[in-house]
Amino acid sequence: MIITGDDSEYIAFVKARLRDQFLMTDLGPLRYFLGIEVSSTSDGFYISQEKYIQDLLARATLGDERTVETPMELNVKLQPTNGDPLPDPTHYHHLVGSLVYLVVTRPDISYPVHILSQFVSAPSTVHYSHLLRVLRYLRGTITRRLIFSCSSSLQLQCYSDATWASDPSDSRSLFAYCVFLGGSLIAGKTNKQTTVSHSSVEAELRPMALLTAEVTWLRWLLADFGVSITTPTLVLSDSKGAISVARDPVKHELTKNIGVDAFYTRA
Structure with a gap:
């Protein structure tokens, strides 16, 4: 307890x-709970999983000491048909499962972990090579931590983005969002949309609606903790089309198919 x-x-x-x-x-x-290390200073709280990463690298048996600058190469489009099937996918399953838990304190690997976890049912040699790249990235960034600052403001700020039809196997869009309380990251998600979006505006608007629901719940939660937020919460997106539709969802009849998300975000 x-x-x-x-x-x-x-x-x-x-x-x-x-x-x-x-x-x-x-x-x-x-100090330590379920693989998560917690340290308290005058600046705030730091959480990390350095020992967890060390144990993971030991189990992975990489066979070299190389490190890489990024967890995944730019513009990589992995598909189920890439490479030859692994004769025994157990090791792949174990490593991906461990990385999923590591995302708790290392959101910088959430995107590649999301991509690699899609192939756990039938991983290939290509998928495994990209998995090893994530591990080499972790080796070079093992000391990175999340900070929850004592001096951080109690204002929410959110970011949303999506890549339209980015999955070559089913043309579904990938989306991500994150929520900051002051300068501290408190929530985030990377996922693939459940249906195919007909436009980039639709792909961007769906995560904005999900993020709006998340922010609504967080504002209620903070109110229960005695933190009253009276100012509007900024939801930032880089899609001018999605922002325009969210502001005025009845501006064009072609937006009827995404009208629910638009009205919810605008409410």
Whole structure:
């Protein structure tokens, strides 16, 4: 059990009551939990998975000490038919599963992990080579951490983007969004859309609607914590067409097929 808060006297009271009812040990301030390392300084909280990455690299047995600058090459379009099938995909499954958990503190690998996880049912030699590239990237960036600053403002700011028809196997679009509380990343997602978008505007507008729902929930959650946000939350996108439709979803009859997302984002 993890007890958090800024009232030390009440925390001591809660722990005393718990000890009266249960057999428990006070392990002190949080340092390590489920592979996630937590450190507290005067600047804020840092979370990382450095030891987890070290263990993962040891299990991967790369066979060399090379590192790379990026987790995936630019403009790579992987398909199920690339390369020869792996005779035993168990190792691929294990490594991809470990990387999925690592995304908790390393959002910089979320895109390649999303791509590679699509081939776990039938991975090939090509998919495995790109998986090793992600591991070599982690080796060179093993000390990177997420920070939750004590001086960060309590204002939400969000970013949304999508690549239209980017998957060559089914023409579905890939989207991503992230949410910052001040300068701290608190939420994010990378996924493939469930249906094919007819235009880049539609592809961009769908994640904007999902992000709007996420922000609505986060504002309610912060209000429950006593953090009242009275100003509008910025949702930033680089699609002029999607922004235009979100502002005025009845401007053109061709937007009827995405009108629900447009109205929801605008509400």
